Amino acid sequence: MCAVICPVNALSTSDDEVFKLEFKSALCTGCGLCSQVCPQNSIHILTEIDLNDVLSGTWNTILEIEKIKCQECDQYFVVTDDSALCPSCYKNQEIEDSFFGM
Ligand code: SF4
Numbered sequence: 001m002c003a004v005i006c007p008v009n010a011l012s013t014s015d016d017e018v019f020k021l022e023f024k025s026a027l028c029t030g031c032g033l034c035s036q037v038c039p040q041n042s043i044h045i046l047t048e049i050d051l052n053d054v055l056s057g058t059w060n061t062i063l064e065i066e067k068i069k070c071q072e073c074d075q076y077f078v079v080t081d082d083s084a085l086c087p088s089c090y091k092n093q094e095i096e097d098s099f100f101g102m
Contacts, residue, residue, distance in 0.1 A: 001020075001037045001038065001039070002033075002034035002035075002037060002038055002043055003021065003034075005033050005034060005037050006027075006033065006034055006057070007031065007033065008027045008028065008029055010024050010025070010027035010029075011023055011025060011027040011034055011090050012059065013022075016076065017066075017067055017076050018064055018065065018066055018067060019063070019064070019065045019067060019078055020063065020064050021061070021062050021063035021064075022059040022060065022061050022062065023047065023059065023060050023062045024057065024058070024059050024060070025050070025054050025060070026053075026054050026055070026057040030043050030045055030051055042063075053055075065078050066079075067079070067100060070084070070085055070086035070089050071084045071085060071088060071089075072085050072086070072089035072092075072093075073088070073089050075088075
């Protein structure tokens with residue numbers, strides 16, 4: 001969500017087997033939109049800047065989360081509990097279980 005709403009593309013995500021959130025401080029205007037939309041309240045706008053970081057213009061990985069492959073659909077997903085199913089397959093399994101009374 002934060003990378004989508006950033007008006008200057010200072011945040012970028014890659015979403016393969018590892019979810020990565022990258023940040024380029026040289027682009028950031030400090031508008032705070034990313035912080036406002038973060039559902040986990042995980043992004044905080046700092047008032048101090050690292051001038052070397054800004055001038056280097058590099059992308060810094062600020063979040064990296066390993067993902068596992070869903071046993072049902074083979075899609076990679078971020079594990080939030082001990083489920084081996086992605087959220088979508090887990091929900092489908094719940095519906096099937098309730099429908100068939102399992
Ligand atoms: S604070 Fe920086 S990273 Fe966040 S939305 Fe604004 S420009 Fe993008």
